[in-house]
Amino acid sequence: MARQMVGDGQDVYRLRVETHSPDWQGETVRFFGPFNSIGAARGQRTVFQKLSYVKSAEIQCAYTEWSDVQ
Numbered sequence: 001m002a003r004q005m006v007g008d009g010q011d012v013y014r015l016r017v018e019t020h021s022p023d024w025q026g027e028t029v030r031f032f033g034p035f036n037s038i039g040a041a042r043g044q045r046t047v048f049q050k051l052s053y054v055k056s057a058e059i060q061c062a063y064t065e066w067s068d069v070q
Contacts, residue, residue: 008066013041017048018055027055034062 014033020026035041041059048057 008064010064011038011061012036012064013038014060014062015041015044015048016056016058016060018057019051019053020055021053 012033013035014031015035017030017032019028019030032044033041035044038059038061045057045059048054
């Protein structure tokens with residue numbers, strides 16, 4: 001199933017979640033999205049911030065630019 005993306009020249013958002021575990025050394029970074037609105041990304045961030053093993057949950061923004069594929 002394809003994700004619905006935004007049009008050319010619009011912002012798109014993703015959630016960057018960094019987790020840690022006291023049982024082992026190291027950290028894991030995962031990305032969730034893309035989201036068409038910042039509100040959707042904020043909703044997901046709220047869910048992850050409640051988990052004890054989440055070190056940080058940051059929203060990132062990108063500007064879309066579409067071009068032809070050769």
